[in-house]
Amino acid sequence: TKQIIISITLLAVMVSFSFAQEAKTEIYLKYGATNEGKRQDSAMQKFRDNRLGVFIHWGLYAIPGGEWNGKVYAGAAEWLKSWAKVPSNEWMQLMSQWNPTKFDAKKWAVMAKEMGAKYVKITTKHHEGFCLWPSKYSKYTVASTPYKRDLLGEMVKAYNEEGIDVHFYFSVMDWSNSDYRYDIKSQEDSIAFSRFLEFTDNQLKELAARYPTVKDFWFDGTWDASIKKNGWWTAHAEQMLKELLPGVTINSRLRADDKGKRHFDSNGRLMGDYESGYERRLPDPVQDLKVTQWDWEACMTVPENQWGYHKDWSLSYIKTPFEVIDRIVHAVSMGGNMVVNFGPQADGDFRPEEKALATAIGKWMQCYGKAIYACDYAEFDKQDWGYYTRGKNGEVYMIVFNQPYSERLIVKTPKGISIEQASLLTTNENIVVVETTRNEYNVSVPQKNPGEPYVIQLKIRVAEGTKGVYKDALT
Numbered sequence: 001t002k003q004i005i006i007s008i009t010l011l012a013v014m015v016s017f018s019f020a021q022e023a024k025t026e027i028y029l030k031y032g033a034t035n036e037g038k039r040q041d042s043a044m045q046k047f048r049d050n051r052l053g054v055f056i057h058w059g060l061y062a063i064p065g066g067e068w069n070g071k072v073y074a075g076a077a078e079w080l081k082s083w084a085k086v087p088s089n090e091w092m093q094l095m096s097q098w099n100p101t102k103f104d105a106k107k108w109a110v111m112a113k114e115m116g117a118k119y120v121k122i123t124t125k126h127h128e129g130f131c132l133w134p135s136k137y138s139k140y141t142v143a144s145t146p147y148k149r150d151l152l153g154e155m156v157k158a159y160n161e162e163g164i165d166v167h168f169y170f171s172v173m174d175w176s177n178s179d180y181r182y183d184i185k186s187q188e189d190s191i192a193f194s195r196f197l198e199f200t201d202n203q204l205k206e207l208a209a210r211y212p213t214v215k216d217f218w219f220d221g222t223w224d225a226s227i228k229k230n231g232w233w234t235a236h237a238e239q240m241l242k243e244l245l246p247g248v249t250i251n252s253r254l255r256a257d258d259k260g261k262r263h264f265d266s267n268g269r270l271m272g273d274y275e276s277g278y279e280r281r282l283p284d285p286v287q288d289l290k291v292t293q294w295d296w297e298a299c300m301t302v303p304e305n306q307w308g309y310h311k312d313w314s315l316s317y318i319k320t321p322f323e324v325i326d327r328i329v330h331a332v333s334m335g336g337n338m339v340v341n342f343g344p345q346a347d348g349d350f351r352p353e354e355k356a357l358a359t360a361i362g363k364w365m366q367c368y369g370k371a372i373y374a375c376d377y378a379e380f381d382k383q384d385w386g387y388y389t390r391g392k393n394g395e396v397y398m399i400v401f402n403q404p405y406s407e408r409l410i411v412k413t414p415k416g417i418s419i420e421q422a423s424l425l426t427t428n429e430n431i432v433v434v435e436t437t438r439n440e441y442n443v444s445v446p447q448k449n450p451g452e453p454y455v456i457q458l459k460i461r462v463a464e465g466t467k468g469v470y471k472d473a474l475t
Ligand SMILES: C[C@@H]1O/C(=N\OC(=O)Nc2ccccc2)[C@@H](O)[C@H](O)[C@@H]1O
Pocket: 076, 078, 079, 220, 221, 223, 277, 279, 299, 307
C-alpha cells in the first residue's frame, strides 16, 4: 500500500505541474504589445483594404549602382558602402553627384497609380544616413546637394494628389552618425546612444510635422543589440508618433519589449499594428495559417535581393509579371498586404524593366482588382489551382494560376457552406458547378482559356447556425 500511495502522489504532482505549465502565467511587461487583436479603426481598415503597395528605395547608393572602384558587388546595392568597406566620409562625398535631373514626382505617382498601387512606402533615410528631406538635424540631406529640392515633400504631394497613401520607411541604424552603436558595452556607449536616440526622435518629429498626411512608419535597421537593450525607446517612438499623427500605423519591426524580444513580445503578442517579417518570402498557405489572426504586410524585390538600383540585373533571376502577381495574390489570400519594390536610377527615372512591370501589373489589376482590394482570407482550404480571397459582402473569389488538364477546379467548402453560383469575373459568363460529395465541388473552367491568371466569383450560401465570418457578411 505504501508503494501505491507514493506512486499516486507522484502522479498527482506531475499532472498538476503540467496544468500549471499549460496555463502559462503572463509576464508583466512595461514595453510589450499595446493592442490586443487586429485594430478596427478606419485608418487601419484603409491600410488593410489598400492591399497593394509600391516600395521606393532611393538614395546615394543609386549613383554607384552596385559598383565601387571598378568592382561590381552582387549583394544588395543599397548595402554597397558595407560590401566595399567605404568609410562614411568617403561615401557621403557621393552627395556632390546627387542631381536627379529626370526626377518628376507626378510621373512617379502616375506610374504607381497605373500599376494599381493604393500606397507607396518611401525610404526617407536608409542605413547610409542620407535624408531625402532637408532635415535640420543632419548635414547629410538633399539640401546639401546640387539638387537642393525637398524630394520627399514633392513625392508626398504628388502621390497624395493621385489618391495614393504615403508610408515612410525609416532606418534607425544610421551609418553616417558617429553616435550610433551596434551594442552598448560601456558608459560611453550608453551616453552616445542616448544622444543618437534623441537625434532619431528629432528626425521622426520633424517628419511628422513636415508631412502630416503620412499614414505609416515602416521602421528598419532595428535588429542590433543596442536597440534590443532599449525596448523602452521603441515603445516610446510608437507612442510619440501615434500622438503626433492619430491613426498612423507602425510596423512590428520597430518594436522590442522589456526583454529585447522583437516583433512579438515575451507573451507572444504582436507589437506594432502589423507584422513585417515577410521580406522576400511568404507564409505557407497550409502550414502558416496562424498569420490570418493578425495584420501583416510582405515586401518583395523583383531581382533576388536588390532594393536599391543595381546597374547589372543579369546577376540574379528577375521575376516575371505573373510571378509578381502570384505573390500579391498569395499575400492577400492569407490576409496580408504586398509591397513591390522599385529602385529608381540616380537620374530620377526608372529602368525600362520596372516601367514594363508596373504596366503589366496594372493591366491585370484593372481586370481582377475586385478580388484583391478590400479582400481577405476566405477560410477555404488551399487548392493546387491557385488562391481564394473573400470580399466584404461574403463573395468568394477563386484566382486561378494553374488550370488542370481535368478542366475541373476542385473546391472544398468549409462546413455549413455551399456554392450557389459561379461566374467568370471579367465577363459574367456562367461557370458550371457540380457537387461531387459533401462540401466538395467541381468548378468548370471558362469556355475560352483567358490565357492569364483569371478570377471566378463564387456566390456562397451559409447554412443557418454556421459559425465563422460569413454570418455577419450576408445581407
Ligand atoms: C526592405 C529591406 O530591409 C532591410 N533589412 O531587412 C531585414 O533585415 N529583414 C529581416 C531581418 C531579420 C529577419 C527578417 C527580416 C534592409 O537592410 C534592406 O536594405 C531593405 O531596406
